[in-house]
Amino acid sequence: MYEVRTAVLENNKKTSIITIVLFLIIVALEAFFLYITLTGNSIAVEAFAPIEFSENVTYNNNKLYDKEDFFAYTIPQPIYEEGIPSKEIMVALTFDDGPSSYTSRLLEILKKYNAKATFFMVGDNVGYYPDVIKQLLDYGCEVGTHTQSHANLNASSNDQIDYQIGNGKKVIEDITGQNVKFLRPPYGNKNQTVIDICQSKGLSLILWNVDTEDWKSRNTDTIVNKFLNDTDDGDIVLMHDIYGTTIDAVEILLERLTKKGYHFVTVSELYKYKKGISLEPGKAYYGM
Numbered sequence: 001m002y003e004v005r006t007a008v009l010e011n012n013k014k015t016s017i018i019t020i021v022l023f024l025i026i027v028a029l030e031a032f033f034l035y036i037t038l039t040g041n042s043i044a045v046e047a048f049a050p051i052e053f054s055e056n057v058t059y060n061n062n063k064l065y066d067k068e069d070f071f072a073y074t075i076p077q078p079i080y081e082e083g084i085p086s087k088e089i090m091v092a093l094t095f096d097d098g099p100s101s102y103t104s105r106l107l108e109i110l111k112k113y114n115a116k117a118t119f120f121m122v123g124d125n126v127g128y129y130p131d132v133i134k135q136l137l138d139y140g141c142e143v144g145t146h147t148q149s150h151a152n153l154n155a156s157s158n159d160q161i162d163y164q165i166g167n168g169k170k171v172i173e174d175i176t177g178q179n180v181k182f183l184r185p186p187y188g189n190k191n192q193t194v195i196d197i198c199q200s201k202g203l204s205l206i207l208w209n210v211d212t213e214d215w216k217s218r219n220t221d222t223i224v225n226k227f228l229n230d231t232d233d234g235d236i237v238l239m240h241d242i243y244g245t246t247i248d249a250v251e252i253l254l255e256r257l258t259k260k261g262y263h264f265v266t267v268s269e270l271y272k273y274k275k276g277i278s279l280e281p282g283k284a285y286y287g288m
């Protein structure tokens with residue numbers, strides 16, 4: 001009988017302890033949630049808020065994504081000098097064979113989307129459009145030479161190469177008063193003489209790694225699709241500002257891609273922001 005009574009008392013004691021512990025836990029939880037509710041405290045935000053995504057920043061990709069569902073984490077990125085963090089998507093649009101009657105419209109589109117570009121001009125054309133050349137430079141675009149008369153430098157004598165590059169550079173400088181520092185050789189053709197002359201005249205050779213073939217299709221949709229399929233982060237893209245279809249394609253691409261956070265920069269900016277380097281005379285650059 002005594003044992004039974006003791007057992008019952010022991011049981012009651014255990015039940016009481018469990019009840020008290022549960023009560024204390026509930027009180028503690030209540031107090032915690034009341035604290036969060038009243039203070040809107042950042043403990044709750046930091047601990048439970050979903051990670052915020054940014055559509056403007058990319059992290060580990062090396063590809064232009066043209067998908068509506070593309071998002072990426074915001075992470076710290078190195079910044080070379082002043083400018084855009086190196087990990088962000090940057091593309092250098094380049095336009096050959098102008099200037100033309102289309103160039104001023106292209107400039108307005110670039111301005112609308114805060115995009116910069118690099119122009120490689122044919123010396124024979126520059127005298128017809130002096131104002132737009134100055135406006136391009138004032139806005140922050142870069143201008144290089146595409147030789148005096150679009151010569152195939154690999155099929156030219158040394159004297160011809162010297163004239164094509166030297167005069168092509170000079171006619172732009174006469175208009176702008178600024179040093180021309182870039183050559184894009186027509187057809188991408190260059191030999192050691194071309195390289196040596198560029199070195200002596202302070203010119204870097206700017207080639208490309210994406211050809212939109214805008215000169216071949218002259219079709220806006222084809223140019224847009226080729227660009228989206230072929231272009232990666234860090235690329236130099238070849239286009240021509242002598243076709244209306246190219247200008248239309250650029251407008252579509254800038255409208256779609258700048259709002260996704262892509263940066264359209266000059267060739268110098270591309271290397272400065274991506275690699276932290278300046279372009280050197282006599283060296284060839286193809287994009288990354």
Ligand SMILES: [Zn+2]
Pocket residue numbers: 096097146150186187
């Ligand atoms: Zn050309």
